[in-house]
Amino acid sequence: xxxxxxxxxxxPAALRGRAGDRSTVDVEVPDGATLADLLDVLAARYPGLERxxxxxxxxxxxxxxxxxxxxxxxRLDGAATPLREAAEIQIIPSVAGG
Amino acid sequence: xxxxLAIGTKKGLWLATSDGSRATxxxxxxxxxxxxxxxVGFDTRRRKPRLLAGITSEHYGxxxxxxxxxxxxxxxxxxxxxxxxxxxxxxLARVWQFAFGPPDVVYAGVEPSALFRSTDGGESFELVRGxxxxxxxxxxxxxxxxxxxxxxxxxxxxxxxxxVAMSTGGVYVxxxxxDSWRARNVGIQAYRNPDPYPEFGQCxxxxxxxxxxxxxxxxxxxxxxxxxxxxAETWQSIADGLPADFGFPMVVHPHRPDVIYNFPIxxxxxxxxxxGRCAVYRSEDAGKSWDALTSGLPEGFxxxxxxxxxxxxxxxxxxxxxxxxxxxxxxxxxxxxxxxPVVEQLPDVLCVRAVVA
Numbered sequence: 001x002x003x004x005x006x007x008x009x010x011x012p013a014a015l016r017g018r019a020g021d022r023s024t025v026d027v028e029v030p031d032g033a034t035l036a037d038l039l040d041v042l043a044a045r046y047p048g049l050e051r052x053x054x055x056x057x058x059x060x061x062x063x064x065x066x067x068x069x070x071x072x073x074x075r076l077d078g079a080a081t082p083l084r085e086a087a088e089i090q091i092i093p094s095v096a097g098g
Numbered sequence: 099x100x101x102x103l104a105i106g107t108k109k110g111l112w113l114a115t116s117d118g119s120r121a122t123x124x125x126x127x128x129x130x131x132x133x134x135x136x137x138v139g140f141d142t143r144r145r146k147p148r149l150l151a152g153i154t155s156e157h158y159g160x161x162x163x164x165x166x167x168x169x170x171x172x173x174x175x176x177x178x179x180x181x182x183x184x185x186x187x188x189x190l191a192r193v194w195q196f197a198f199g200p201p202d203v204v205y206a207g208v209e210p211s212a213l214f215r216s217t218d219g220g221e222s223f224e225l226v227r228g229x230x231x232x233x234x235x236x237x238x239x240x241x242x243x244x245x246x247x248x249x250x251x252x253x254x255x256x257x258x259x260x261x262v263a264m265s266t267g268g269v270y271v272x273x274x275x276x277d278s279w280r281a282r283n284v285g286i287q288a289y290r291n292p293d294p295y296p297e298f299g300q301c302x303x304x305x306x307x308x309x310x311x312x313x314x315x316x317x318x319x320x321x322x323x324x325x326x327x328x329x330a331e332t333w334q335s336i337a338d339g340l341p342a343d344f345g346f347p348m349v350v351h352p353h354r355p356d357v358i359y360n361f362p363i364x365x366x367x368x369x370x371x372x373x374g375r376c377a378v379y380r381s382e383d384a385g386k387s388w389d390a391l392t393s394g395l396p397e398g399f400x401x402x403x404x405x406x407x408x409x410x411x412x413x414x415x416x417x418x419x420x421x422x423x424x425x426x427x428x429x430x431x432x433x434x435x436x437x438x439p440v441v442e443q444l445p446d447v448l449c450v451r452a453v454v455a
Contacts, residue, residue, distance in 0.1 A: 056189055061157065061159055096156050
């Protein structure tokens with residue numbers, strides 16, 4: 001039986017309504033899970049949230065940053081970044097727009 | 099009588115409401131703040147009109163929202179209303195157009211150039227495969243604003259016939275419900291192209307049709323204004339009498355099929371009204387001659403009007419509306435004779451659509 005890991009996702013205010021008005025969401029992911037695996041779990045639970053984080057090719061939206069334990073995932077392995085037990089994933093819109 | 103004007107901008111949607119006089123307007127907004135709103139549409143086939151909005155957040159991507167109470171409340175499905183299937187290897191960038199076809203179909207034209215079809219009022223859409231799989235598609239190129247299907251003209255009675263236009267690519271027609279599509283650009287010039295009259299690749303900016311004359315189309319091209327009298331098989335210039343053959347909108351009067359409206363822009367390289375004079379041009383003889391409509395419109399107008407930022411309502415006499423890239427929306431309650439502002443100093447106006455409720 002796969003061992004699960006608990007991770008915590010912190011959401012920006014603009015997206016909390018897509019997750020039952022929660023600012024944080026605790027998620028159990030399989031041992032060895034990546035950020036992409038986490039987003040797959042979120043897609044099943046909160047599809048209206050996940051589609052604002054990834055497009056239909058499952059690519060991370062360009063102007064959304066995903067900090068995995070404080071490091072933006074694109075400086076790590078992107079969506080393939082592995083998640084440790086009790087990892088904290090902070091989702092923050094990037095500085096963009098005009 | 100109540101008239102509602104939906105105004106899509108780069109930073110949200112505004113709604114202006116008036117009575118039959120269309121002289122004063124109550125304006126609410128922004129709805130969908132900080133989303134660009136490239137497409138709005140009123141589905142008037144329902145008991146209460148449904149307002150559809152194609153909204154795109156720079157951060158969180160594109161979506162379709164709808165309102166069944168003229169914008170008082172909005173709904174957005176949890177699922178993506180429009181999404182490319184996995185094998186298409188494409189992602190929706192934004193929705194550029196809604197159109198309503200018989201019997202109960204809602205079409206959406208999107209970027210990258212594709213046509214989607216809904217049979218549940220616009221809550222979920224499916225890719226029209228026949229156009230997506232067209233052998234020309236790899237050669238369609240983005241115009242300055244992106245590569246998108248921006249015009250959709252369903253035949254008013256024949257549900258198997260739909261005409262679309264895209265920038266770039268040109269005009270395509272299906273006569274079998276979307277299974278197969280044929281380019282129909284004969285006579286439309288391709289600007290800055292080694293072959294001035296290719297089979298496809300033209301940068302058609304907008305096409306329009308009156309439902310009482312479904313064999314006739316009007317087109318504003320990237321330089322060139324055209325009419326077709328044979329179901330888009332061939333096109334003839336109707337630019338004589340206009341101060342410039344560049345521009346974006348092309349709108350047909352709701353009740354008089356020979357009456358069309360256009361907003362000329364100086365040139366590809368000079369994208370403002372000729373001489374800085376804000377002027378709508380109207381033809382009452384299907385493009386044989388044109389008259390400038392300027393009463394109430396400003397001079398010193400160094401700006402333009404985008405392809406979907408002009409529309410008409412269905413009242414008698416018809417209202418005509420346009421929004422500028424400098425954020426002013428003008429209305430005429432007398433078919434273009436006199437104009438007055440509906441609202442000023444909005445963000446760039448991307449689209450306007452009116453409904454008589």
